[in-house]
Amino acid sequence: MRKNITLAFDIAKNWATYILGFPRPTPVGYVIISTTYACNAKCKMCNLHEFYHNHPDLFKREMELASVYEALRKSSVMRTVRHIDLTGGEPFLKKGLKQFISKLYELPSVDLVSINTNGFLSDKIIGDVEWILTSLKKDQRFSLSISIDGIGYLHDSIRGVPGAFDKIEQTVAGLSDMQARYPQFKLRSNAVIQPANIDALEPIKAYWEKNNMAGAFSVIQTPFYTHSSAQKYNDIREFSEDQLSIVKSATPKSRGMNDSLSRGCTRPLHCFAGVASMCMDPFGTLYPCNFLTGCERYQMGTVLDSGIDSVWTSPQSQAIRKSLRTCPHIHCWNGCEVDQTLIQFDAVDRMMRMLTCGLVGYYRLKGLRM
Numbered sequence: 191m192r193k194n195i196t197l198a199f200d201i202a203k204n205w206a207t208y209i210l211g212f213p214r215p216t217p218v219g220y221v222i223i224s225t226t227y228a229c230n231a232k233c234k235m236c237n238l239h240e241f242y243h244n245h246p247d248l249f250k251r252e253m254e255l256a257s258v259y260e261a262l263r264k265s266s267v268m269r270t271v272r273h274i275d276l277t278g279g280e281p282f283l284k285k286g287l288k289q290f291i292s293k294l295y296e297l298p299s300v301d302l303v304s305i306n307t308n309g310f311l312s313d314k315i316i317g318d319v320e321w322i323l324t325s326l327k328k329d330q331r332f333s334l335s336i337s338i339d340g341i342g343y344l345h346d347s348i349r350g351v352p353g354a355f356d357k358i359e360q361t362v363a364g365l366s367d368m369q370a371r372y373p374q375f376k377l378r379s380n381a382v383i384q385p386a387n388i389d390a391l392e393p394i395k396a397y398w399e400k401n402n403m404a405g406a407f408s409v410i411q412t413p414f415y416t417h418s419s420a421q422k423y424n425d426i427r428e429f430s431e432d433q434l435s436i437v438k439s440a441t442p443k444s445r446g447m448n449d450s451l452s453r454g455c456t457r458p459l460h461c462f463a464g465v466a467s468m469c470m471d472p473f474g475t476l477y478p479c480n481f482l483t484g485c486e487r488y489q490m491g492t493v494l495d496s497g498i499d500s501v502w503t504s505p506q507s508q509a510i511r512k513s514l515r516t517c518p519h520i521h522c523w524n525g526c527e528v529d530q531t532l533i534q535f536d537a538v539d540r541m542m543r544m545l546t547c548g549l550v551g552y553y554r555l556k557g558l559r560m
Contacts, residue, residue, distance in 0.1 A: 193299070196270050201537045204465050208534075211512065214503050215465040219530030220273035220304070222469040222480050224415070225284040226252055231308050232350025235384055235424050236416040238279060239350075252472040253494070255290035261474065262297060265498035269298045275526075276305040277480075279472070283311075288318040295330050304333040306380070309361040310354060316364035323372045335378040336361060338405075340386075341393045348386050362401050369402065379403045383440060384410040385423060388433050391440050407443040408524045415471065415484030427455050427521065445532060449558045450523040457520050458558055459535055464490070464511045466530035468502070476501050478510060480526035481519060488514075532560075 200216040207215040228249070229239040242249045262268050274294055281287060294303050307315060315334075322332055336358060339348045345355040362377070369377045381387070381394045391407065398405030412424040422428055429437070438448050449458040464478025476490040476498070477483040488510055491501035501507060539552040539560070553560040 193272070196299075198537070200270060201534055204462065204534055207465050207511070208462060208515075211508060214267070215511075216267060217271055217468045217530065218466045218533050220275045220302075221268070221271050222275045222277060222467075222526060223258065224277050224279065224469070224471050224483065225255065225258075225281045225287065225290075226279040226472050227415070228283045229279045229308075230283065230310055230351070231280070231354070234348050234350065234386060235382060235410055238416050248473075253474045255284060255286045257494075258470070258474070259290060259293050261493045261498055262294070265502075267468075267499055267502050271297070272299045273302040273304065274300055276303065278306070280308055280310070281305055282307055282314055282318065288321050291322050291332070292325050295326070301329060302331045302333065304335065304378075306335045306337070308349065308354070309336040309338075309358040310351065312357055312360040312364065315361050316368075319365060319368060319375070323368060323375055326372070326374050328374070331374050331376065333376045333378055334365065335380050336365075336403075337382070338379050338394055338397065339381050339384070340390055341397060344387060344390055348384070362403070366401055377401075377403050379405040381405065381407050382410050383407050383437055383443075385429075385433070388429075388436055391436070405442070406525070407440045409437060409443070409447065411481070411522055411524060413481045413483065413522075425521075426451075444523060444525050444528050446528065446558065446560055447523055449560070455521050455523075457523055458556070459531060461514060461517055461527065462531045462534050463514050463517070463527065464507065466534055467527075476507075478514060481522045535560075 197218060200218050203213055204215045204218060207213060227238055227241045232239050276291070278284070291303050291305070294300050309315065319332075319334060326332060337349075338358060339345050340355075342355050345358070346352055365377050369375050379398055381391070383391065387394075395405065397403075409426050410424050411426065426437075434451055438451055446458050450456060461479070463482065467479050469477045469480050469483045470493070471477065471483050474493040476493065477485075477488055478490065482488040490507040490510055491504055493501055535552060543551040
């Protein structure tokens, strides 16, 4: 009950911040932390694997995870955050990852940590996950999502690594056993719908069901940090009408995705990036959302200089939030960017339906099928 009251208060604060510019906003969904830009895949839709080849000196500037934890621990903004999501690069390449994850549960409100992986490092992933799960309390949860963009050779070709799917199968086998033994653990998967696999989505879904994985489809896009040169390949606006029909029929996927597709692949609701969401890159720089991470224009500041709270409340961050009311990147609508925004609008929709005995809701008024 106390957590629900705190969440309701934070949602109300965030609406005030969005409209008035104050008080200090609070991330209400999950905080995304990119642990490293090192990657052992060579994906069609992402050039992140080339980042340190092109900028070798930057690798040494990545924050150690112990320092990231200290920044989180000292932050008052983080005191009500319940969910932290870890991504990369490939997070399991980062030194000290399992210890870092275990420490995250010591933060005041965190009861869920999730992590995204390509699943290639089977032995390390299985070993680290077992180590983490043995230390969890009954009310703490851990979730791991493996990227699966096809079955067999199709996945290998998309991820640019021969034998990639065989490695995933080893990882899935080990983690499926743990999911049966640890009720706090959830094994998930994500598939990125793209030109190379759009006609082969059903086998992915069947694989999820066979292995008791909570799978979901996302749609290809071009967040700045991936440094993708294949912009046309990554642009859903380049999909044919037949391809868009397949995307619309694919389930499950981000709520509101079909509303976005029906509106010319544009965002059906205005975005709460930088108000309800926060992302940190491997160098300790804060950004308003995952999609904009890596874009210099939207750098809020680095926690190495002044800590999370000072960056989050700085005039620069306030100016970025104001600019995002008319964000030019209107074609992003996937989980990382959407989940926190929907928490804000779900509260409004519930209140309207309650006041009208279920006759009218915000989404219905907007013509959305949320």
